[in-house]
Amino acid sequence: MNAASEFLVETINLTRIYGDGEEIRALDEVNLKVAVGELVTVMGPSGSGKSTLLNMIGALDKPTSGQVLIDGEDLAQIQNKDQFRAKTVGFMFQLHNLIPTLTAKENVEVPMMGHLGMSERRKRSRELLELVGLADRMDHLPNQLSGGQRQRVAVARSLANKPLLVLADEPTGSLDSSAGQALMGLLRDLNQSQRTTFIVVTHDQSVARQTNRVLVMEDGHIVREDIIGSPMEEDLKMWRYSGLGRRIIREDEETELTLGLSKSQLRAVQELLKKADNSIL
Numbered sequence: 001m002n003a004a005s006e007f008l009v010e011t012i013n014l015t016r017i018y019g020d021g022e023e024i025r026a027l028d029e030v031n032l033k034v035a036v037g038e039l040v041t042v043m044g045p046s047g048s049g050k051s052t053l054l055n056m057i058g059a060l061d062k063p064t065s066g067q068v069l070i071d072g073e074d075l076a077q078i079q080n081k082d083q084f085r086a087k088t089v090g091f092m093f094q095l096h097n098l099i100p101t102l103t104a105k106e107n108v109e110v111p112m113m114g115h116l117g118m119s120e121r122r123k124r125s126r127e128l129l130e131l132v133g134l135a136d137r138m139d140h141l142p143n144q145l146s147g148g149q150r151q152r153v154a155v156a157r158s159l160a161n162k163p164l165l166v167l168a169d170e171p172t173g174s175l176d177s178s179a180g181q182a183l184m185g186l187l188r189d190l191n192q193s194q195r196t197t198f199i200v201v202t203h204d205q206s207v208a209r210q211t212n213r214v215l216v217m218e219d220g221h222i223v224r225e226d227i228i229g230s231p232m233e234e235d236l237k238m239w240r241y242s243g244l245g246r247r248i249i250r251e252d253e254e255t256e257l258t259l260g261l262s263k264s265q266l267r268a269v270q271e272l273l274k275k276a277d278n279s280i281l
Helices: 050-057 081-088 104-112 118-131 147-158 177-194 231-240 243-250 253-259 263-278
Strands: 009-018 024-034 039-043 065-070 089-093 165-169 197-201 213-218 221-227
Touching: 009 050, 024 050, 024 221, 039 050, 039 177, 050 065, 050 165, 050 197, 081 089, 089 147, 104 118, 104 147, 118 147, 147 177, 177 197
Parallel strands: 039 197, 039 213, 089 165, 165 197
Antiparallel strands: 009 024, 009 065, 213 221
């Protein structure tokens, strides 16, 4: 990492406007900082700017105005964007986009072509597939793998060139809940063991709860930032915003009667919920 850079990813007043007539502000002066080794999720409704933000950070699209800095370097100053993406950023998508005629091992080798020799590619591919738990599936074609296994191949492929950053757009979207949780467990393990920085776009709150920080977007803005705490703290946050949690905070007679709590018990529960509320930035 560049010693002069405090953050791996930084956006400064990042704006992206689409349309020649009626303009659409997909991003509107977004300011974001992500440190090395963070596992960050971005949430929000469709059209809020989540995927556009990933595209800007990954140099897949150009901003209308503002800056994107990766490891202290302004993307606008990088001449060879293809080379930058190949060496610095790994990508994962909802659809794994594996080449159907190549084995798992060969799919992982693809990003390394032109950068490493054949023997080095094969060695790195084997190591990565072992890392994601697919040592016994290296020679299988994509149609011989489960959905979760195909996404694990995609994870291995995203790490092929030892990127500083991995951008994942709805990586669990096509998986059932069990496979999705397993995939997020893998990303969390890789984040901790490899110190790889991940930015993950998701609609799934259970996915977001497995990360360090959640950014919530609406209408091209980051409107809220949540720091993920312990499982108990996260359960309290969810309860705080449930119908029951809101009734408890209101401290009305109906709540006392319904819950069967004494005054002191009710106050104790309220204090817990307020702590959860205060933990949201």
